[in-house]
Amino acid sequence: MCCDCRAINNITIKYRHPIPRLDDMLDELHGSSIFSKIDLKSGYHQIRIKEGDEWKTAFKTKFGLYEWLVMPFGLTNAPSTFMRLMNHALRDCIGRFVVVYFDDILIYSQSLSDHVDHLRQVLLVLRDNHLFANVDKCTFCVDNVIFLGFVVSKNGVHVDPEKIKAIQEWPIPTNISEVRSFHGLESFYRRFVPNFSTLASPLNDLVKKDVVFLWQEKHNLAFQELKQKLTQAPVLALPDFSKTFELECDASGLGIGAVLLQGGHPIAYFSEKLHGAALNYPTYDRELYALVRALQTWEHYLVTKEFVTHSDHESLKYLKSQHKLNKRHAKWVECVEQFPYVIKYKKGSTNVVADSLSRRHVLLNILGSQILGFDDIKELYEKDLDFANFYSLCIQKPYQGYYISEGFLFKENKLCIPQG
Numbered sequence: 001m002c003c004d005c006r007a008i009n010n011i012t013i014k015y016r017h018p019i020p021r022l023d024d025m026l027d028e029l030h031g032s033s034i035f036s037k038i039d040l041k042s043g044y045h046q047i048r049i050k051e052g053d054e055w056k057t058a059f060k061t062k063f064g065l066y067e068w069l070v071m072p073f074g075l076t077n078a079p080s081t082f083m084r085l086m087n088h089a090l091r092d093c094i095g096r097f098v099v100v101y102f103d104d105i106l107i108y109s110q111s112l113s114d115h116v117d118h119l120r121q122v123l124l125v126l127r128d129n130h131l132f133a134n135v136d137k138c139t140f141c142v143d144n145v146i147f148l149g150f151v152v153s154k155n156g157v158h159v160d161p162e163k164i165k166a167i168q169e170w171p172i173p174t175n176i177s178e179v180r181s182f183h184g185l186e187s188f189y190r191r192f193v194p195n196f197s198t199l200a201s202p203l204n205d206l207v208k209k210d211v212v213f214l215w216q217e218k219h220n221l222a223f224q225e226l227k228q229k230l231t232q233a234p235v236l237a238l239p240d241f242s243k244t245f246e247l248e249c250d251a252s253g254l255g256i257g258a259v260l261l262q263g264g265h266p267i268a269y270f271s272e273k274l275h276g277a278a279l280n281y282p283t284y285d286r287e288l289y290a291l292v293r294a295l296q297t298w299e300h301y302l303v304t305k306e307f308v309t310h311s312d313h314e315s316l317k318y319l320k321s322q323h324k325l326n327k328r329h330a331k332w333v334e335c336v337e338q339f340p341y342v343i344k345y346k347k348g349s350t351n352v353v354a355d356s357l358s359r360r361h362v363l364l365n366i367l368g369s370q371i372l373g374f375d376d377i378k379e380l381y382e383k384d385l386d387f388a389n390f391y392s393l394c395i396q397k398p399y400q401g402y403y404i405s406e407g408f409l410f411k412e413n414k415l416c417i418p419q420g
Contacts, residue, residue, distance in 0.1 A: 003059045005074040017080035017087075022148060023191075024300075025099040025106075026157055030238040032108035033154040034115040035145040038122065039137035043103030044078055046131055047071040047085065089129045093122060106147050115141060149188060156265075158235040159189050167227055172220065172398065176213050179206055186226050192233035195271040198255055199226055220403055221410075237265040245307040247341075249294050251286035254279070258294035260301065270297050285328070292332045295339055306340040377418065378407040384418035 040046065049057060049068055057068035057075075071078055079102070086100045097118040099106045107122055109115035119140070126133065139145055144153035151158050163185070173179040183203050190196040202222040206213065239245070239262065246261045257271040272293055274286070281289065291309060295302060325333060381391040391409050393399040402411055409416040 003057075003068075003072055003074050005057075005072070005076070008056055009074075009076040012076050015077045015080050017084045019079070019083055020099070020101060022101075025101065025148075026150070026152070027239050028095070028099055029106075029108050029152055029157075030240050031110055031154075033143060034109045034112055035139075035142055035147075035152060036107040036115065036119055037139045037145050037147060038105040038107070038126070039134050040103035040105070041132050041134040044073055044082055045070040047082065085129075089125055089131070090122070093118070093125065098122060101148060104148065106145070106152075108152075112141065156235045156237045159192055159230065159233050163189070164231050164233075167230055170227065172223065173215065176207055179203055179213075182223070183207070186230065189230055189233065191268050192236060193226070193229045194259070194269040195255075195257060196226075196269070198271050198273055199229065201273060217404075220398070224398070224401075224403065224410075234266060237262060237267050239267050239301060241305070244305075245298075245301055247291075247294055247298070247302070247307060247309040249287065249290040249309065251283070251290040253286075256286065256290035256293060258290060258297075260294075260298050267301075268298065270294055288329070288332050288336075292335050295336060299339075302339055302341075306342060308342050308344055310344050380418040381409055381416075387416050387418050390416075 048070055054067040054069060057072060058065050071081065082102060086102070086105075087094065090098055090100055090105070093107075094100060097107055097109055097114075099108070105122065107115065107118050109118050144151055146152075146160055149160050149163060151160055167182075167185065170182055173182060183200060186193075186196075186200065193199065199222060202218045203226075205211065206215075206219055243262050245267075247258060248261065249256070249258045251257075253274075255271060255273050257269075259269050260267045270293070274281075278286075278289065381387050384391075387409055390399060390402045391404070394402050394404045394409065402409060402416075404410070
């Protein structure tokens with residue numbers, strides 16, 4: 001039950017208690033192999049309203065006025081109040097073997113014997129603070145667990161299969177509201193999708209203010225490819241701060257990309273579309289800018305310990321020895337020099353991941369190129385034994401992963417080539 005609390009919220013002095021970042025919580029889980037999850041029962045309702053202040057929460061019903069005796073949903077300070085309670089109650093456990101996000105408590109350990117002890121400590125804290133759990137939603141002593149929409153195990157983090165199923169079955173949006181709903185779910189898992197910002201660019205443009213909703217083939221292409229990328233999302237390794245991080249960066253004419261790794265396993269992806277003056281940067285500047293943006297994104301991983309950054313632009317190896325710098329370079333070098341890095345040259349042919357991230361914008365425009373004889377493909381679909389049926393069905397709407405874009409037949413993001 002949620003009441004309209006706008007009137008009291010407007011005259012309430014705001015209190016903002018820090019809410020933990022999801023990435024920070026997941027980073028703490030490295031090395032753990034046993035997990036338990038505790039879900040508190042109606043978490044907000046376990047906090048008593050201060051005696052004498054109940055009247056401030058009064059609301060009207062057809063049976064008269066009612067007041068809340070416990071903290072309701074909708075009060076502006078309710079999230080901060082609840083998070084403060086959880087942080088205070090579990091202060092001796094958080095950062096050691098517990099992460100907590102509102103009413104979700106995750107206990108993690110490296111061995112079963114440790115886990116039993118950790119679990120006992122948490123349950124004692126809950127009992128001492130009169131906090132009650134919902135047993136039906138709790139999970140104890142398992143090797144993988146769903147936490148805040150992610151599946152966590154000793155191997156790393158991957159997407160909840162139920163969420164993947166929902167995305168696979170998501171129908172083509174018919175209005176802006178449906179586009180926003182789909183994009184919101186995809187954005188939550190963007191850390192698993194290389195070059196997410198570039199892939200989602202057509203959908204972002206569609207929901208901008210004062211833009212008339214018109215679903216075109218470019219939107220359908222982005223929609224289908226985002227669905228495919230997420231259903232094939234990799235397991236991301238959890239960072240081990242005792243090991244060396246590696247950073248691979250690259251830049252193309254339209255975008256920049258980077259991947260953070262340890263031992264060859266990806267931890268996170270980053271990509272960004274270039275805008276304005278950045279589109280005119282020379283190659284060296286784009287490569288350096290890609291490095292700067294990656295460092296800014298993953299500062300909390302890289303600022304404390306020496307790491308290796310790979311680049312396919314060999315001149316970046318001599319970054320520290322340059323004496324004459326223009327204003328832009330000086331600003332970027334000042335940022336880079338805050339980090340304990342070692343730059344190593346890596347040929348573009350071996351820097352596959354970052355290179356593909358940065359060049360995604362170019363790939364999206366390949367079909368727009370005028371290639372001699374390329375348009376003849378369109379005329380062959382109706383005569384082809386493999387594709388004729390799919391082509392006729394897709395004229396009206398996509399069918400079983402097939403769809404038509406600018407007269408060409410695609411299977412997900414692959415171009416179908418007919419015989420002849």
